[in-house]
Amino acid sequence: ANAYMLMYRKIDPSKNLRSVSKDQVPPALRELIQEENRKYLKEKEEYLTKRDTIKLRVAHSAAKSVIHTFAISKKRTLKEATEEAYKMLRISELHGLPLDCVRLRSYSAFTGVPGETYFGKENKTLEELYIYNLKDLLLETKLPTEKFPEYNADQIMLRIFKWNAEAKDNYDVPVDIFVDKKMNFLEFRQLLSGRFNLPAEHIRVWELRYVADLMLGDNKKLSSDFGLVDGDKLHIEYALEPEDPKDSMIYQNFERQKYIIEIKFNLPDKPEDFSQSISIDRRLTMRSLKEAIQKIVDLPLDGFRIRRASSTVYEFKDDNQTLQHACLYDSSKVVVEKGKPLSADYYWMKFYGGIRLDGNTHSSSSTSITSSSNDDTYIHLFDHAVKGDVIISELKTILLTSYPGEFANLGLGEVTHVRLREKLGNHAGKIFKNHKSIKQCVKYLYDGKEAIIEKTAIPEDLKDREVMVILQRYFPATRTYSTKQETIVHKHKSAKILRDIITEISGIPPNSLLLSTPYWAESPAPEATQWEKIVDADERTVTQVMSNIKDGELILYKDENEEPPAAEPHSKETHWTNSRLYSNTSSSTNEVLGAAEKSGNNSLGTKTEVKARPKEVGIKIRTRNTPTQNATTNNATVENESTQNSENSIHSVDTASPDIIVIKSQSIETTTSEGNLNGVE
Numbered sequence: 001a002n003a004y005m006l007m008y009r010k011i012d013p014s015k016n017l018r019s020v021s022k023d024q025v026p027p028a029l030r031e032l033i034q035e036e037n038r039k040y041l042k043e044k045e046e047y048l049t050k051r052d053t054i055k056l057r058v059a060h061s062a063a064k065s066v067i068h069t070f071a072i073s074k075k076r077t078l079k080e081a082t083e084e085a086y087k088m089l090r091i092s093e094l095h096g097l098p099l100d101c102v103r104l105r106s107y108s109a110f111t112g113v114p115g116e117t118y119f120g121k122e123n124k125t126l127e128e129l130y131i132y133n134l135k136d137l138l139l140e141t142k143l144p145t146e147k148f149p150e151y152n153a154d155q156i157m158l159r160i161f162k163w164n165a166e167a168k169d170n171y172d173v174p175v176d177i178f179v180d181k182k183m184n185f186l187e188f189r190q191l192l193s194g195r196f197n198l199p200a201e202h203i204r205v206w207e208l209r210y211v212a213d214l215m216l217g218d219n220k221k222l223s224s225d226f227g228l229v230d231g232d233k234l235h236i237e238y239a240l241e242p243e244d245p246k247d248s249m250i251y252q253n254f255e256r257q258k259y260i261i262e263i264k265f266n267l268p269d270k271p272e273d274f275s276q277s278i279s280i281d282r283r284l285t286m287r288s289l290k291e292a293i294q295k296i297v298d299l300p301l302d303g304f305r306i307r308r309a310s311s312t313v314y315e316f317k318d319d320n321q322t323l324q325h326a327c328l329y330d331s332s333k334v335v336v337e338k339g340k341p342l343s344a345d346y347y348w349m350k351f352y353g354g355i356r357l358d359g360n361t362h363s364s365s366s367t368s369i370t371s372s373s374n375d376d377t378y379i380h381l382f383d384h385a386v387k388g389d390v391i392i393s394e395l396k397t398i399l400l401t402s403y404p405g406e407f408a409n410l411g412l413g414e415v416t417h418v419r420l421r422e423k424l425g426n427h428a429g430k431i432f433k434n435h436k437s438i439k440q441c442v443k444y445l446y447d448g449k450e451a452i453i454e455k456t457a458i459p460e461d462l463k464d465r466e467v468m469v470i471l472q473r474y475f476p477a478t479r480t481y482s483t484k485q486e487t488i489v490h491k492h493k494s495a496k497i498l499r500d501i502i503t504e505i506s507g508i509p510p511n512s513l514l515l516s517t518p519y520w521a522e523s524p525a526p527e528a529t530q531w532e533k534i535v536d537a538d539e540r541t542v543t544q545v546m547s548n549i550k551d552g553e554l555i556l557y558k559d560e561n562e563e564p565p566a567a568e569p570h571s572k573e574t575h576w577t578n579s580r581l582y583s584n585t586s587s588s589t590n591e592v593l594g595a596a597e598k599s600g601n602n603s604l605g606t607k608t609e610v611k612a613r614p615k616e617v618g619i620k621i622r623t624r625n626t627p628t629q630n631a632t633t634n635n636a637t638v639e640n641e642s643t644q645n646s647e648n649s650i651h652s653v654d655t656a657s658p659d660i661i662v663i664k665s666q667s668i669e670t671t672t673s674e675g676n677l678n679g680v681e
Contacts, residue, residue, distance in 0.1 A: 049073070054126070054133040057109065058085045061140045062095075064112055074127040078104060078118055081126060085139050097141055103148060107138035111231025114138050117151040154181055156223065156230045162196055163237035163250050170253055171235070181223035185215060188222060192236060204239040204248065207232070212254045214245050259283050261323070261330040268297060268304060268338045286326060287319035289334075297336055305341035309333035314447045318344045346385045347438075348447045351399070352378035352423055353410050353454075378423065378452055381406045386438055388445060392420060393434040399453070407453075416459040421551065423450035431551045433462045465491050469553045473506055476564035484554075495545045496537040498555075508559045510537075516556040517546055531558065 106115030161171045193200035205215040264274045307315040396418045422429035432441040473482040514531035
């Protein structure tokens with residue numbers, strides 16, 4: 001039901017208030033406004049101060065590697081920023097220099113190259129000089145008798161490394177030189193010849209970045225053609241044929257260093273301390289890494305194993321695998337542990353235990369059924385190295401012999417009652433068949449693979465194309481489930497066998513049996529799922545009835561003649577339609593969808609909700625005190641008296657309070673007169 005309201009207001013321009021003088025505002029209200037203005041101005045000032053404050057990173061020319069940071073307003077001048085840096089670095093105390101012997105200039109902390117000096121711009125603000133937040137600056141100092149070096153914007157500084165095979169790191173101490181941006185390469189080599197005492201025609205120049213670039217072309221400009229900028233590094237060497245890089249020691253060293261990575265590791269007795277490190281070519285094999293580590297840990301090669309630090313089970317087992325293929329990069333960490341290393345065909349597996357079966361057994365001519373509990377909680381038991389080609393029956397014997405205590409806790413003493421299966425998150429997956437190897441049972445076998453150990457009530461020996469499914473009955477009358485029961489079925493045999501098994505254990509006639517298959521082996525909501533009959537069971541196989549059936553599949557069944565309890569009024573019903581049964585009925589798709597829509601189910605596998613309409617509550621309408629108030633109240637009373645017997649009318653009006661009309665109704669569909677709504681707010 002909907003309620004509508006109209007409001008009318010009489011307009012009289014002569015009574016409109018055009019302006020309000022200060023005297024007409026009460027003193028208390030004026031004081032409140034002034035207090036709000038004071039708060040606003042204070043907050044505005046704080047905001048502007050915070051907005052205009054920036055941080056500057058300052059290095060001293062005597063120690064460029066140390067960066068100092070301080071905050072300052074960008075509205076202040078460069079001269080004031082220089083004074084702040086002068087005081088912060090204590091230049092007067094530590095170096096005895098006056099303020100006029102220091103200046104701030106642009107600086108690159110990455111390349112270590114000083115930049116613009118801001119000469120003649122000391123009185124400009126930092127904002128005007130485009131000095132932004134976290135800008136790098138250099139506090140340059142000089143003696144009182146010296147002059148600051150002049151800054152030439154047309155020059156760039158280049159750092160030159162000269163090859164020396166006998167020096168540390170194969171290079172002499174780098175030399176910084178300033179060159180003109182428009183200098184050509186021939187002039188540059190002549191400059192290098194005089195600086196390093198080498199024949200200009202035998203100087204080979206390399207620029208080493210991501211790749212090694214040999215600089216060629218006498219007429220090319222350093223800046224415009226080669227793209228050199230302040231702080232670029234160049235490597236030079238003596239060469240008989242400067243244009244032929246084949247015999248270049250710089251190039252060979254660069255290619256070798258490109259693959260050098262640092263591997264961090266621990267000593268076996270200090271598992272958390274990764275202070276040890278070695279440098280190694282990542283094109284080398286894992287065997288080379290182990291040999292390099294072996295020299296430091298002083299253990300035989302077969303006395304320790306290594307694994308990735310981010311994994312508790314992944315061990316590097318293949319000695320022929322390169323570090324690059326093992327995804328080891330610079331600063332990677334590996335854990336060194338004492339113990340015999342595994343060979344490449346072994347895998348660390350995690351085994352979990354869970355007693356899911358209670359031992360009650362039902363047998364038939366074609367299968368065995370064992371009752372199951374609803375608790376699928378698994379506890380980690382142990383880790384064991386498993387050979388990839390080991391047969392499952394042999395693996396069960398090995399585990400039972402190696403861990404008798406853990407198996408005893410599960411109530412297991414005989415290998416014939418041991419079941420191994422894949423663990424998929426919190427669910428039990430595929431069962432490992434006794435005649436297959438672990439690699440045949442697990443499609444992707446890797447270190448850390450999880451498996452479950454279960455106890456069976458009877459010896460189990462699954463054959464190919466046989467799967468273990470879980471049966472559970474649903475009772476619509478009480479909305480409860482029976483205990484789960486397991487049975488073994490052949491995927492390619494007649495579905496009549498499965499139907500007869502369910503009929504035998506439940507007593508439900510075949511024509512009244514309904515099935516449903518949720519996605520996981522868990523009991524769904526009581527309103528369950530879409531139910532189907534096994535049609536033409538004699539002519540169809542199990543896989544034709546249930547798609548992609550697998551170990552641990554939950555099959556719900558019920559008697560279609562058992563009626564569900566009556567639904568509670570205004571209750572919220574939730575329906576899940578995720579069945580994967582294949583129906584051979586003659587109903588068309590439209591008929592199925594139409595039936596699902598009528599019943600509240602959605603056969604497309606989505607969740608639908610059927611909600612009862614909420615009960616309506618009382619509505620309060622406040623009215624203004626207008627000259628027509630009494631008339632309004634009287635009219636409302638008359639209207640109430642004339643319509644109180646109507647089913648959808650106002651049942652009572654509270655006339656004791658003329659300002660409030662209380663309407664109590666389940667729904668409102670009547671139209672109130674215009675007079676009753678005059679002045680309604």
